[in-house]
Amino acid sequence: MTLPVALSGSDVIGQAKTGTGKTLGFGLPLLERVTVPADVEAGRATPEKLTEAPQALVVVPTRELCQQVTNDLLTAGKVRNVRVLAIYGGRAYEPQVEALKKGVDIVVGTPGRLLDLAGQKKLDLSHVRSLVLDEADEMLDLGFLPDVEKIMKMLPPKRQTMLFSATMPGAVIGLARKYMAQPTHISATSPDDEGATVANITQHVFRAHNMDKPELVSRILQADGRGLAMIFCRTKRTAADIAEQLEKRGFASGAVHGDLGQGAREQALRAFRNGKVDVLVCTDVAARGIDVEGVTHVINYQSPEDEKTYLHRVGRTGRAGAKGIAVTLVDWDDIPRWxxxxxxxxxxFDEPEETYSTSAHLYEILSIPAGTKGILPRADRTRAGLRAEEVEDLGETGGRGRRSAPAAAAPAVVEERAPRTPRQRRRTRGGASVSADEATAVSQAPADTATAEAPAEPRTPRRRRRTRSAEAVVETVEAPVPAPAAEPEAPKAPRRRTRAAKTAEAVTEAPATAEAEAAPAKAPRRRTRAAAAVDTAEVQVPAPATEADAPKAPRRRTRTAKTAEAVTEAPATAEAEAVTEAPATAEAEAAPAKAPRRRTRAAAAVDTAEVQVPAPATEPDAPKAPRRRTRTAKTAEAVTEAPATAEAAPAKAPRRRTRAAAAQPES
Structure with a gap:
């Protein structure tokens, strides 16, 4: 019905059921209307009509349909040597651009890549005389309608336009009225068909639970007389999951969905056409126009979105007069949609029958042998599988290392990169980086030699933390640089000193005697701050007896300093002299037991400093006291500078008794 109208050059709207031959309905008129060199040789056309630009354009919604239409047109135009080129995404640009430069008669492509190449001036659409929109309703559903309109604006105004689809919604009719001139609407139906579906297809609808569907599908695939089967899913994740589960159950399965690369999608379709895979799990990208001979079963694993999708899914079987079986599994949630x-x-099928993998009516309706389980027996696993089909290198856009040429040069690249970043170059020696040659020599040298030649690290040791105790300060300062015994000068004190360190330094710089070394063992356990300062100054740090004059006291004096000064200036007696010189008698040994046990932090620091860091007896001069002094340091310094004579012994308390003087009679 279409051929005479299309060959005359009129616009056509063709509507027919799936599997009735729409591809050749518009393909043969295109092949006949293009001008090829054979027409010039036969005298049917003038040489001026020959051109390297495309003369006909076919727009399809999916890549799989684009490839199938291209193959059909190449087969039909082989006698006239018509050049047909497929242009779609997922492939490299370079082969398509080179083919366009050599010359093409008919271009079959998807809207996205066609617009891309036309925008780059690589595709010339100014000589197109025929335009075909195949599966126009699907392009409308996928959102390709704006792109299709852009493509139509690039074409010459005088052209032939043909629309073909199994369903014609209102938007497609509106598009036809806008861009077509007096189209002829042709609807092809068979006399024995009483509905939208083909009469040769036997349809079954079951209500199945989602968790039982994999087992149910596995048993349906083992029905008698089952050839190739297509399983349709609504989502890409479900399609990938079902394909993997069927492969584990022993079936030769492949997957076609949008998450796969173009090479993997074409690999699965080729394996399905060649018989290496007998189960193809796919989404609706394979529901349009895919024509594979020998498909006997179509299973809708999930309910389709609408009636048009259902028609196209079911139409993959029962094509060209053959018979097929369509099984639809409807979940409880999909009942309203169905x-x-x-x-x-x-x-x-308004109320589908509830069916499980063990239901008796399922075995009877679909001719499944009794006792069939969900795993294919090993004796029936005769297909080669998807891995037997090689993946074609398409030079997919966005991929890395997929071409054969870079893959062959990969080892050379690795060999060049190996010496660039050697691991030995990261080694260091004493904080400085080591070159690769030195690092290699050191790594190959014996362990003893490397240890002997390795220089000492100039960096200071990690133990440099100063604590509040005088012991930790002295150890960390003196440990790295030990001074010899005969060295007259002591190391300088650190700039920033803690309270305990300053007190220890003031006491350490005073001259030490035999009586001072023995005094800390007799110190009382509990003493007040003022009493501890007086006792420590009197007993542990006696001033030389030959000193005639004492320096003046500091102008600003604390309460403790005033008390200590008053005590040191009191007249001395024989009793006080005995206390000052601290004779080792029984009375002196027993005296500390009567003192309180509680001591202050400053007194503890002074005692610790006296025991652990005694000053050398031969040291003539002590360094000056620090400018910034604590309360305890000032008290000790004032007491130390006082003359230690027999008359200066602090035995008697002053007339005005203070807290420090109240504690004096006990000692």
């Missing part, structure tokens, strides 16, 4: 589809197509 009722709308059933009403729109006028099907007798």
């Amino acid at each position: 009722k709308l589809i059933n009403k729109a197509l006028d099907l007798p």
Whole structure:
């Protein structure tokens, strides 16, 4: 019905059921209307009509349909030597651009890549005389309608336009009225067909639980007389999951969905056409126009979105007069959607029967042998599988290392990169980086030699933390640089000193005697701050007896300093002299037991400093006291500078008794 109208050059809207031959309905008129060199030789056309630019354009919604239409046109135009080129995404640009430069008669492509190449001035559409929109309703559903309109604006105004689809929604009719001139609407139906579906297809609809569907599908695939089968899913994740589960159960399965690369999608379709895979799990990208001979079963694993999708899915079987079986599994959640589809197509499956993998009616209706389980027996695993089909290198856009040429040069690249970043170059020696040659020599040298030649690290040791105790300060300062015994000068004190360190330094710089070394063992356990300062100054740090004059006291004096000064200036007696010189008698040894046990932090620091860091007896001069002095340091310094004579012994308390003087009679 289409051929005479299309060959005359009129615009055509062709509507027919799936599997009735729409591809050749518009393909043969295109092949006949293009001008090839054979027409010039036969005298049917003038040489001026020959051109290297495309003369016909076919726009399809999916890549798989683009490839199939291209193959059909190449087969039909082989006698006339018509050049047909497929342009779609997922492939490299370079081969398509080179083919366009050599010359093409018919271009079949998807809207995205066509617009891309046309925008780059690589595709010339100014000589197109025929335009075909295949599966126009699907392009509308996928959102390609704006792109299709852009492509139509690039074409010459005088052209032939043909639309072909199994369904014609209102938007497609509106597009036809806008861009077509007096189109002829042709609807092809068979006399024995009483509905939208083909009569050769036997349809079954079951209500199945989602968790039982994999087992149910595995048993349906083992039905008698089952050839190739296609399983349709609504989502890409479900399609990948079902394909993997079927492969584990022993079936030769492949997957086609949008998450796969173009090479993997074409690999699965080729394996399915060649018989290496007998189960193809796919989404709706393979529901349009895919024509594979020998498909006997179509299973809708999930309910389709609408009636048009259902028609296209079911139409993959029962093509060109063959018979097929379509099984639809409807979950409980999809019952409302299925009722709308059933009403729109006028099907007798308004209430699907509840079915499980062990239901008896399932075995009877689909001719499944009794005792069939969900795992394919090893004796029936005769297919080669998806891995037997090689993946074609398409030079996919966005991929790295997929071409054969870079893959062959990969080892050379690795060999060049190896010496660039050697691991030995990261080694260091004493904080400085070591070159690769030195690092290699050191690594190959014996352990003893490397240890002997390795220089000492100039960095200071990690133990440099100064604590509040005088012991930690002295150890960390003197440990790295020990001074010899005969060295007259002591190391300088650190700039920033703690309270305990300053007190220890003031006491350490005073001259030491035999009586001072023995005094800390007799110190009382509990003493007040003022008493501890007086006792420490009197007993542990006696001033030389030959000193005639004492320096003046500091102008600003604390309460403790005043008390200590008053005590040191009191007249001395024989009793006080005995206390000052601290004779080692029984009375002196027993005296500390009567003192309180509680001591202050400053007194503890002074005692610790006296025991652990005694000053050398031969040291003539002590360094000056620090400018910034603590309360305890000032008290000790004032007491130390006082003359230690027999008359200066602090035995008697002053007339005005203070807290420090109150504690004096006990000692």
